[in-house]
Amino acid sequence: MTLTRSERLAPGIVRMVFSGPVPKEIRPGQFAQILVEPFYLRRPISLCDWTKDSVTFVLREIGEGTKALAGWTPGRRADLLLPLGNGFDCSAAGDRPLLVGGGVGLPPLMGLYKALRALGKTPQVICGFSSGKDAFLLEDFHAAGCDPLVSTLDGTLGLKGLVTDLMEGLRFDSVCACGPMAMMKAVFIKAACPGQYSLEERMGCGFGACMGCSIPTKNGMKRVCKEGPVFPGEEVAW
Amino acid sequence: MVKDLSVFLGDLRLDNPLIPASGTFGFGMEFLPYFDLDILGSLSFKGTTLAPREGNPVPRIADCPAGMLNSVGLQNPGAEHVLTQEIPALKKHFHKPIIANVSGFSVTDYVEAVRILSAEEQIALFEINISCPNVHGGGMAFGTDPAAAAEVTRAVKKATDKPVYMKLSPNVTDIVSIARACEDAGADGLSLINTLLGMRIDPLRRRPVLANKVGGYSGPGIFPVALRMVWQVTGQVRIPVIGMGGISSARDVIEMLMAGASAVQIGAAGLRDPLVFPRILADLPDVMEEYGIQALRDIQRVE
Numbered sequence: 001m002t003l004t005r006s007e008r009l010a011p012g013i014v015r016m017v018f019s020g021p022v023p024k025e026i027r028p029g030q031f032a033q034i035l036v037e038p039f040y041l042r043r044p045i046s047l048c049d050w051t052k053d054s055v056t057f058v059l060r061e062i063g064e065g066t067k068a069l070a071g072w073t074p075g076r077r078a079d080l081l082l083p084l085g086n087g088f089d090c091s092a093a094g095d096r097p098l099l100v101g102g103g104v105g106l107p108p109l110m111g112l113y114k115a116l117r118a119l120g121k122t123p124q125v126i127c128g129f130s131s132g133k134d135a136f137l138l139e140d141f142h143a144a145g146c147d148p149l150v151s152t153l154d155g156t157l158g159l160k161g162l163v164t165d166l167m168e169g170l171r172f173d174s175v176c177a178c179g180p181m182a183m184m185k186a187v188f189i190k191a192a193c194p195g196q197y198s199l200e201e202r203m204g205c206g207f208g209a210c211m212g213c214s215i216p217t218k219n220g221m222k223r224v225c226k227e228g229p230v231f232p233g234e235e236v237a238w
Numbered sequence: 239m240v241k242d243l244s245v246f247l248g249d250l251r252l253d254n255p256l257i258p259a260s261g262t263f264g265f266g267m268e269f270l271p272y273f274d275l276d277i278l279g280s281l282s283f284k285g286t287t288l289a290p291r292e293g294n295p296v297p298r299i300a301d302c303p304a305g306m307l308n309s310v311g312l313q314n315p316g317a318e319h320v321l322t323q324e325i326p327a328l329k330k331h332f333h334k335p336i337i338a339n340v341s342g343f344s345v346t347d348y349v350e351a352v353r354i355l356s357a358e359e360q361i362a363l364f365e366i367n368i369s370c371p372n373v374h375g376g377g378m379a380f381g382t383d384p385a386a387a388a389e390v391t392r393a394v395k396k397a398t399d400k401p402v403y404m405k406l407s408p409n410v411t412d413i414v415s416i417a418r419a420c421e422d423a424g425a426d427g428l429s430l431i432n433t434l435l436g437m438r439i440d441p442l443r444r445r446p447v448l449a450n451k452v453g454g455y456s457g458p459g460i461f462p463v464a465l466r467m468v469w470q471v472t473g474q475v476r477i478p479v480i481g482m483g484g485i486s487s488a489r490d491v492i493e494m495l496m497a498g499a500s501a502v503q504i505g506a507a508g509l510r511d512p513l514v515f516p517r518i519l520a521d522l523p524d525v526m527e528e529y530g531i532q533a534l535r536d537i538q539r540v541e
Contacts, residue, residue: 035510035511038303039301040301040302040303040304040305040306040457040506040510041299041301041306041509041510042510065301079511081512201296201297202296202297202298202299202300202447203299204298204299204306204308204509205262205268205508205509205510205512207268207271207512208264208268209262209263209264209268209269209508209509209512210261210262210299210308210310210509211261211264211284211293211298211310211313212296212298212299212308212310213296213298213299214292214293214296214298214310214313215296216292221292221293221313226268
């Protein structure tokens with residue numbers, strides 16, 4: 001594929017759009033493995049949004065690999081493996097799913113929101129950031145017809161507090177979450193309803209061969225890249 | 239002229255020398271979306287132990303220059319499950335000789351696992367891992383002492399009629415002495431090298447990247463080390479050697495065969511790019527032409 005657009009959305013947060021043939025069957029929550037030379041292993045990045053001829057990622061510069069990736073300029077040819085992993089199961093989300101994003105866990109919820117809407121469901125999005133200056137993608141959610149509720153730790157945007165504070169009084173019948181483990185655990189406990197949670201782990205291959213990202217779950221060892229990254233809440237060994 | 243890619247491991251003929259390395263290919267199923275498994279010469283499946291193992295805690299993977307570290311720690315479902323579940327599933331898609339990679343924590347472990355797996359006809363040879371750097375109280379301990387390596391070799395040879403290849407560790411002072419001990423104890427062949435013990439540190443958190451602290455280094459960075467060790471060993475033993483360690487291209491395959499290997503295994507390169515197998519296979523005839531090679535099995539070990 002070819003990088004066609006790259007733009008900074010917030011400190012350390014970059015949106016990258018790649019054009020080229022896109023596989024037909026993509027589920028929200030799936031990811032791509034992007035080769036970022038000279039690094040040896042590919043970098044796993046969640047799919048944020050996609051069309052039949054482009055894919056969009058919103059990533060955080062977190063290490064050397066993602067920093068190098070974020071520095072790419074449009075026109076660059078790229079080697080991507082996608083889609084990988086087991087994404088969100090839209091049919092398992094109820095009619096009123098609550099989508100919970102924490103920081104850079106928010107991007108995959110964009111594709112999920114659109115897929116749920118396309119099924120006639122009425123998802124509610126809530127998201128948390130450290131501070132107002134770290135917020136991103138909110139306009140894109142607005143453009144998609146959604147009005148996300150926001151919390152920030154310092155209160156500079158939305159409610160001062162945590163995403164779990166936003167959950168007070170909301171009516172929902174299932175949860176789909178992506179974000180820091182501590183946030184997802186708090187959401188899982190508070191929600192007390194069926195939920196799907198997207199986990200993160202250092203990966204080798206990204207397609208299930210190396211067992212590098214296997215974690216203990218309540219149903220035995222599971223590969224985050226293959227059986228995950230999205231797991232039923234009851235299965236996660238919180 | 240059509241090039242001849244076939245090679246021999248003793249009496250066993252392989253259509254070509256490409257074998258996915260144990261621990262990087264599972265039991266084959268994960269590669270089905272990428273290519274037809276039957277293009278391979280053989281396949282060495284995930285290191286199997288007598289009892290199921292969950293492996294080490296995560297993180298188990300670290301990127302490093304020209305390769306990667308892993309400390310998976312032999313996660314596998316155990317010999318019985320491999321025999322009754324994994325191999326039957328693999329056989330639906332793979333009709334070539336299978337290499338059974340077996341690991342253990344005692345001589346009895348090795349023998350029992352080999353006995354169980356010997357029931358499978360499509361297993362053409364055993365590759366006995368005495369070199370896993372990621373498990374404690376076994377694995378590599380057998381591969382760093384010639385007497386212990388010989389003891390495992392003799393015991394496994396008695397337990398099966400199939401050829402037995404010993405997989406050697408590079409984490410030793412003198413790999414040739416281990417290789418000779420295995421040959422003298424009756425090994426039918428050798429596989430080398432396993433990963434090189436390595437480490438990465440996260441400077442921000444001031445702790446090792448891997449939960450296991452250390453792990454095995456694989457990838458193109460270890461290719462020259464692997465090549466040297468295969469060359470040294472093949473100069474001192476008469477049994478066939480499967481060469482591995484960082485092979486990533488058709489040229490690397492040729493070099494490894496010129497170091498004296500009879501076939502090759504590819505590991506890390508397939509994790510980075512699953513399509514490396516069909517690509518090397520497609521490149522081999524052209525690279526052979528470039529170097530004036532008609533048949534791979536005619537390649538002589540360089541002096």
